Amino acid sequence: MPVIATASLSKRYPRVTALDELTVEVGSGVTGLVGANGAGKSTLLKILLGLIAPTAGSAIVLGHDVVTGGEAVRALVGYMPEHDCLPPDVSATEFAVHLAQMSGLPATAARERAADVLRHVGLDEARYRPMGGYSTGMKQRVKLAQALVHDPKLVLLDEPTNGLDPAGRDEMLTLVRRIGTEFGIPVLITSHLLGELEHVCDHIVILDGGRLLRSESKAALTGETGVLAVEVRDLSGRDRLAAALERAGARARPDGPLILVEITGEETFDLVRDAVADLGLGLVRIEPHRHRLEEVFSV
Amino acid sequence: MSDQQFGPQQRAGVIHDIGYRNYDGPRLGRFSIWQALVVSSLRHAYGLGRSGKSKVMPILLLAVMVVPVAIIVGIETALKFDKPPLTPVQYISFLQAVIALYLASQAPQLFSCDLRYRSIVLYLARPLRRTDYALAKLTALVFALMILIGLPLVILYAGALLAKFDFTDMSKEFLSGIVAALLLSILLAAIGGLISAATPRRGFAVAAIIAVLIVSFTAVVTTTAILNPEAGDPGTSARYANLGSPFTLVEVLQSFILRGGGAWKPTTSQGLVFAGVYVLLVAVCVWGVNARYAKVARG
Incomplete structure (x- = not known):
């Protein structure tokens, strides 16, 4: 069963069509969602999380319809937004523990998972300091950690390499690759740079102006x-x-x-x-x- | 997988990476998550789990509320007064500026910050619905205000019993005080919540809350004084002027509900008008907060 399956999914706003009759399937491993700014990537992620309703068509995530089962989907999915979303006066540990609880983990389990996940993203020493003093690279790691803290069955990563220097970018992509392979969690990662997804993805979905341009395994695209x-x-x-x-x-x-x-x-x-x-x-x-x-x- | 990690090849390594562990424990439902959010927000309203700096204001204001009653209790037990110098309802009215300051400092903390740092997105991507989120924050603010207003009342009541004042009278007054405190907490939380949720800028919310509370109270006092130049039982229009400020509105409503405790007793029709305005105000504010988050969720 595919992790994500959409059928003729459309989202129209009064003036723009953000998604146009999108039919696509996403399986396990790492899937890249590529498109220029405004191609409909973020809109698609929001629909998949059940945060906005599609105008037409349907989307099934992990076996749940996103319109009727948004709550069930959100309990099983980890989401890393594109923009900054960390309060500066809280430490990474406290923040991750809190968000684990917000995903339904009991307090003790939340604490354990938060420590575990912060170690996996490589945030060891700094995690007790307030996040206001973090570098962009560290902030991205916390954002990734909060998406993993409740052991999701799928993670949606919106431009995780945004604002990172080349070294930080490579580290982040290695981490994404590990999530898809070693951790065994299917990943949907968006980017407007095709090149950077080349090395981490098993499958690439390309959007252009809200329409599906290509959906193929990477081997086919770069064969x-x-x-x-x-x-x-x-x-x-x-x-x-x-x-x-x-x-x-x-x-x-x-x-x-x-x-x-x-x-x-x-x-x-x-x-x-x-x-x-x-x-x-x-x-x-x-x-x-x-x-x-x-x-x-x-x- | 962990078996391999500790195999002979790995043993030579310095770092023992136990690998990613899945979480198989319980996942709590929406109500438990809601409770966890209320508790953490309530802690945050007193600066617990936040930086040292953010504890200063709430703890200081709580001290300002509690210390005077402690002194009153000390004096009334030592000097053996015939009756207590101050009723609980009067105490609330005396220290309303402190209550207003607390609301102005902490309501934006609970509402504006998640909007300003956009961590609201991380909540919305989790099982809680936006209405749950809004109600959890409002409930936490009601509890926080109840602690602020109720704690001195409890001390006042305990002191009155120690000073061996009439038990029935004191209990009745304490009850009036608690009812007034609860009504006031709910109304102030709703108003403060609406103002804070409307703007991501914390300073603006602080100023707006202080302005609304002080301006409305001053307006009520001035209008009452003009309509009712001689002290005594106020006329009908002067009575209705009390609708204009949360503090006076609650004071009148409380004396209507418990038939006493306020400066004057409203008639049944007046009381019903006050009750109606109260319910309407709270409903409009809660609806406003919810509508605001609906907009945030779409954006």
Whole structure:
């Protein structure tokens, strides 16, 4: 059974259509929800939490209809909002304990879970200090911790890497990956950057203007293309190699610093090796060419 | 999974990560969550579980309420008065500025902060409905005011019994005081809650609450003085002027309900008008708070 299933889900406001006939399924593992600002990502999350009612269509989350069973859905789902949502004069521990209780955990269990989860997100020493003094990275970790504190059966993460520096971004994405694999909790993560989801997601859903553009496994989106990418030392070498490969009967074309060679069989690899050796070029890399997620938008 | 963690390969490691643990314990229902929110909000209303700075104001105001009665009790037992120098209802009326200050300092704490720091989103993403949230906050504020107003009354009552005043009279006066305190707490919580929920800016809410309470009380006192220049039993219009401020409204209503305790006794029709206005005011404020959170939930 899919974790999330929507059928012709629409949300119309007087002037804009935020979601238009969206039919999509989300399973276990990490699913990326990608789209530009205003593509309907946050609206979709709010509908999935039962906070706003769809204009038409239906959505089932963990077996509950979001319109009639919003309360049951919210008890089982963890939600990390995009914006800041932490009171500054409370410590992370107290805040996490309180929110665990707000999800229905008894006081002692709440305390235990809060300590556990804060350790998992890597917030050890600072957790007794008021959150007003936290860095953006630490705040994001607390926000993630509060979404996990009641051991949800699904977490919805709205732009968790927002405002983080590259190192913090990598750490956050590693954490998201661990939630989906090691913790075994299905994750729906939104981002407007396709590239950053490339490494953590098993499945990608792409929204554009409230409509479903693509919903595919990452393997399909970034799979091998039957093309070999070759890079050699300098650009004149690139052109000479391309010419040599053409002469030898291979289909090759330059692409930036790379040469893309169509793989016709095992002999293509030998052909490239020999051509590079004959020309005496410095070989930088030779690898199967993959689709990049960015290309999805350009098709 | 934990078996693997302590296998021979892991034993050499320094850090023992016991891995993510699922929570299989009980999950409480909406009412228990509501109770937990009331308790934590009540604690917060006296600065418990918050920074040291936020304890100063509520504890100071509670002291201002309690210390004078302690002194009165001391004097009346030592000097053996014939009758107590002050009735509970009079005491509430004397210290209404302190009560107003408490409301102005703590109502925004309970309502505005979650809006300002947007932690309200985290509550709404949990099983509690927005109405539950609003009612929990209002209930906590009623209890907080009851402690503030009721504690000195209890001390006054205990002192009166120690000084061996007439038990029946004292109990009757104490009861009037408690009824007045309860009516006042409910009305003030509703008004303070509405003003604080309307704005995420705490300072604005503080100023607005003080303004509403002081302006309305001053207006009532002035109008009464103009309509009723000679002291004594006030005329009909002067009586209805008491509708204008929460403090005077509650005082009259209390003496209507218990047939005594106030400065004058309202007739049945006057009493019913006061009761009607009271109920209407509370209902409108509670409805307003709820409507405000409905807007927050959509946004």
